[in-house]
Amino acid sequence: MTRSPTLAHGRGYLAIPGPSVMPDAVLQAMHRAAPNIYAGELVEMMPGLTADLKRVARTQHQVAIYIANGHGAWEAALANVIAPSETVLVPASGRFAHGWAEMARGIGAEAELIDFGKSAPWDMDRIAQALRADTGHRFKAVLAVHTDTSSSVRNDIPALRALLDELDHPALLMADCIASLGCERFEMDAWGVDVTVTGSQKGLMVPPGVSFVFFNDKAAAKRAAMPRVSHYWDWAPRAHPDDFYQYFGGTAPTHHLYGLRAALDMIHTEGVENIWARHQQLAEAIWAACEVWGETGDLCLNVADRSYRSHAVTALRLESRKGTALREWTDAHLGLTLGIGLGMAAPDDPNRDAYFRLGHMGHLNGHMVLGLLGGVEAGLTALDIPHGKGALEAAAAVIAR
Ligand SMILES: *Cc1c(COP(=O)(O)O)cnc(C)c1O
Numbered sequence: 001m002t003r004s005p006t007l008a009h010g011r012g013y014l015a016i017p018g019p020s021v022m023p024d025a026v027l028q029a030m031h032r033a034a035p036n037i038y039a040g041e042l043v044e045m046m047p048g049l050t051a052d053l054k055r056v057a058r059t060q061h062q063v064a065i066y067i068a069n070g071h072g073a074w075e076a077a078l079a080n081v082i083a084p085s086e087t088v089l090v091p092a093s094g095r096f097a098h099g100w101a102e103m104a105r106g107i108g109a110e111a112e113l114i115d116f117g118k119s120a121p122w123d124m125d126r127i128a129q130a131l132r133a134d135t136g137h138r139f140k141a142v143l144a145v146h147t148d149t150s151s152s153v154r155n156d157i158p159a160l161r162a163l164l165d166e167l168d169h170p171a172l173l174m175a176d177c178i179a180s181l182g183c184e185r186f187e188m189d190a191w192g193v194d195v196t197v198t199g200s201q202k203g204l205m206v207p208p209g210v211s212f213v214f215f216n217d218k219a220a221a222k223r224a225a226m227p228r229v230s231h232y233w234d235w236a237p238r239a240h241p242d243d244f245y246q247y248f249g250g251t252a253p254t255h256h257l258y259g260l261r262a263a264l265d266m267i268h269t270e271g272v273e274n275i276w277a278r279h280q281q282l283a284e285a286i287w288a289a290c291e292v293w294g295e296t297g298d299l300c301l302n303v304a305d306r307s308y309r310s311h312a313v314t315a316l317r318l319e320s321r322k323g324t325a326l327r328e329w330t331d332a333h334l335g336l337t338l339g340i341g342l343g344m345a346a347p348d349d350p351n352r353d354a355y356f357r358l359g360h361m362g363h364l365n366g367h368m369v370l371g372l373l374g375g376v377e378a379g380l381t382a383l384d385i386p387h388g389k390g391a392l393e394a395a396a397a398v399i400a401r
Helices: 024-030 041-057 070-081 095-106 124-133 157-166 217-224 235-239 254-270 272-296 323-334 350-354 366-382 391-400
Strands: 013-015 062-066 087-092 110-115 139-145 172-176 195-199 211-215 299-301 313-318 336-340 355-359
Touching (some): 013 355, 041 062, 041 211, 041 254, 062 070, 062 235, 070 172, 070 211, 087 095, 087 124, 095 139, 110 124, 124 139, 139 157, 157 172, 211 217, 211 235, 272 299, 272 391, 323 336, 323 350, 323 366, 336 366, 350 355, 366 391
Parallel strands (some): 013 336, 087 110, 087 139, 139 172
Antiparallel strands (some): 062 211, 195 211, 299 313, 336 355
């Protein structure tokens, strides 16, 4: 049987919003024999590793490392500062905020959710109302998802800090930066964030499996006042380890640490601010193309206002409901894998096939983004999906800027 020819052979391109493309330097750093976990290079590497992690998050405070994905870090962060029956406030611009709220409920806390839907940023007035009404300071923390990867809405964390300060509300400000750290501006200390949660497999370019919780003195004080904290999630020994084992509550994720070391070297060689600028320009190229496609076609960017769009992921909808078909086409014919729509429609909603996402986080550059956009253009053409003409020129003009 002869198979039909396809243009999918060659190096594939995974353009989903995590896990992101892994740099060769990260892969090569991981391709080695098991190291001694009791002495030597790996053990000696740790102080520099945590210092360099903190530089990415822009914090002078503490970091705890978990052998877990982002969901694990969500729970770890909560377990240290939120006791059962305490309440958290969760402003939501997408599926991931709901997920973190569910995690809080899972440890016995109450989560009060303010739902701004699936394409709108936080409405600060409504958050202010909720905080003002909380005269007894029932809210012990506000769970703030910086970039909600499902909707690609990026929310304004400094504005939330300003609001808490203005109302003199003592709740901890806890930020989920899993989709933004290492992609766009995030400054834990300057922004007054008390707890920051992130994972390895997005802007940090390392395989999924390790995650990080950064916390400041105010959060450490709340931790110290907790009736108890589950031993595995407890961040205190991880941040102040007497021995190497304590960093991880057991055996270290040896190869992830080597990969992370290589990724941090790349990040600090390029410069964190240069990385933010790169992501911004590449995102603007993507938006330029999407806006042209959408002019006369059925493609629609999920977030209308550019100032609330993530620089790391773009959620899109096709009115013709051909989002799934487009993904399948680019994957089968080009070796280009686009992201699924996430949390935008229920499984029985006929619109579920309308949504898809472009991941543009981490290890990517101008030619990859132009290839990504060219691949989408080919798919729109092949599937007779109406679209405005000139999208690639518009993107190239941004890249050429
Ligand atoms: C990816 C992501 C998560 C979940 O991380 P996992 O590693 O998949 O558990 C949570 N929040 C945000 C904003 C994310 O992008």
